[in-house]
Amino acid sequence: MAATDLERFCNEEKRNLSLGGHVGFDSLPDQLVSKSVTQGFSFNILCVGETGIGKSTLMNTLFNTTFETEEASHYENAVRLRPRTYDLQESNVHLKLTIVDAVGFGDQINKDESYRPVVDYIDTQFENYLQEELKIRRSLFNYHDTRIHVCLYFITPTGHSLKSLDLVTMKKLDSKVNIIPIIAKADTISKSELHKFKIKIMSELVSNGVQIYQFPTDDEAVAEINSVMNAHLPFAVVGSTEEVKVGNKLVRARQYPWGVVQVENESHCDFVKLREMLIRVNMEDLREQTHTRHYELYRRCKLEEMGFKDTDPDSQPFSLQETYETKRKEFLGELQKKEEEMRQMFVNKVKETESELKEKERELHEKFEHLKRIHQEEKRKVEEKRRELEEEMNAFNKRKLAVETLQSQSLQATSQQPLKKDKDKKNRSVITGNQSGVSLSNSKVMITKANVEPLNCSSWWHAIQCCSCLVKNATWREGFI
């Protein structure tokens, strides 16, 4: 509903009403101007040209001050851009001037990549502005605009034509920035040569499709002067900060043995024209062009890259808001999916590791059991052996006892039966034999202590040896020796 209302409103015929008296809105431009003046202006110039071609001197001459610079060396490895910001003031107008220098341009032996840092710098400035514009909380009125408003391209005055590097670079820059080509150090070309040179340059630019900045001819106030100036492109300039006495006043000039080149003399060079066009007449237009043409082009390309469109498939006008929302949802959805995936992966990994650990545990347990069993086995075996041994010992002791009782009996009997002498002798010998070692009488043969530790013996023979040792060392009762 609202949309159709709006349409109807736009299509209505606008009626021109005449005023009955002086209302006062003709002061609007003045209000705008005074507001801008208090805010201050900013202007950014990019200077591209070979080292030593006179860029810094020209800037000094244009703005009638000395921006501190040191002479650049020829031995830079790659082109780099050096921006410097200055605050200038004239009457009550503040200007924040940024001069960007392309240091090392044209010095390398291989100049294939010379244009790239320049293009990247311009794109970065556009990008920064775009980011600021897309922010939720933005402060565009406070934002220090660093977008390049004009590129002064310095052409070497060979007198023949453009250099190949110039052509390649200007082609890359013409859709991103306003280019004003300048013939530098023009005091080395005579008038006729200059005329031919300018024609050659312009024809080369046209035939290669390079779009340089044309001064605007739609505003009646400046249309005439601008169209005249357009015919003088490219400007042949001479820069100088030294002053020379000509006639009876000091002017900025270069002194040669054969004459003096005055910077502000129209017949000597086009410096005055450049200053008029660049600063006095068209500065605002340059800024506008940068904002409405170059920046918008950049923005459109960038947003299209990101996937925004002006109309959706049903060709209903899409608002940026909705597109933004959908994009955001998409993005968040993707993030979530990724999260899920990662979580899944994590869980899987954990499970795997767990199962592995369990396996290992089980194995360990098994081993333990196994070892325990073996241990038990061994213990049992040893116990058995010990029992056997004990039994043997018991049996041996019994026999011994029996033998002894027999002996004592036989001793008693020998007084009666001398026939048993031999036996006795044997027994005696046995006894004597026995007396030397272990003395036995009663059956109370003390064996060693009841709590026998299991013997760590490898064979029963060994065990007996050990037992006999133990028996020897036993604690006897009833005073056996």
Place this chain on the structure above:
Amino acid sequence: MDKEYVGFATLPNQLHRKSVKKGFDFTLMVAGESGLGKSTLIDSLFLTDLYKDRTLLDAQARIPQTLVIERRAVELEEGGVRVKLTVVDTPGFGDAVDNADCWGSIVDYIDQQFEQFFRDESGLNRKNITDGRVHCCLYFLSPFGHGLRPLDVAFLRAVQHKVNIVPVIGRADALTPREVGAMKEKIRQELEENAISIYQFPDCDSDEDEEFKAQDAELKRSIPFAVVGSNDIVRETKEKAFRGRTYPWGAVEVENPAHCDFLKLRTMLVRTHMHDLKEVTQEIHYENYRAQCIQSLSRVGARDRASRMKLSRQSATELPLLPLETEKLIREKDEELRRMQEMLQKMQAQMQQSQGEQSAAL
């Protein structure tokens, strides 16, 4: 007849007569980026129109430009003395966007000329040798920069031991006298830093007169020469006409020593040091080249002495006339063959060994 007078004091006159009859030849090479005034300077130096009908390339055509070597020969005569002047031009130097090794063809050209002369000199028939060796190379530096550029340094390094280099600042009417002095100082410093040996003027003998010595010293101080060239004659007044360039603020006189060093260059190049340049080329640069050449040949000779012996029996003084490149190829192929044979032998030995082991094991 004066008994004391022998008469060989007339030798210089005889030499003079003969040399006039024979004529001289001089090869001058000019190198430098386009637009620095090389062609205009050559025309002004020799007061001819060597470059009358030339066409210059567009910037678009120059992007992938490679260097070509152009020779222009002209016969000049002055006072009965004939000079055959050959100017070797190098259009396309430093013009492309990627100039890596763009001086390769220049170095090859110089070497080629040396080789040609070497072969001619060692040949049997030495009557009509044409000397195409480059006697002097005028290298044009740009007045718009701050001294030497990386491309200049690279080129000068590559040719310093092959040719006499005379550095020149072209289009010097872009520089005020103070700037000219500063630039010359900077260039001299940078040449020293990079250890580039340019053509040194010979010191004059101590018995020359003072004026000559002073002149010589001044000449030495002005290297590199800051020149302006022009083919147009300017007529300021009916009587006063000179060669120069007119500007709205004045006119540059090419032959005015206060305006530029053109006169010094012309004096040095044509009037006083032309012969010395030829001599240095012959005695130093050519001899260096020749020694190098023979050394590399003799390295080959040390290896295949046998084949060489056969050759030398046929022609006692004749050196092998095979061109150097095929010699090198033959050498390389020999090496390869030898290596492969060695490898084969090794493999055979190994095989035999393993066979022996196997049989032993069995």
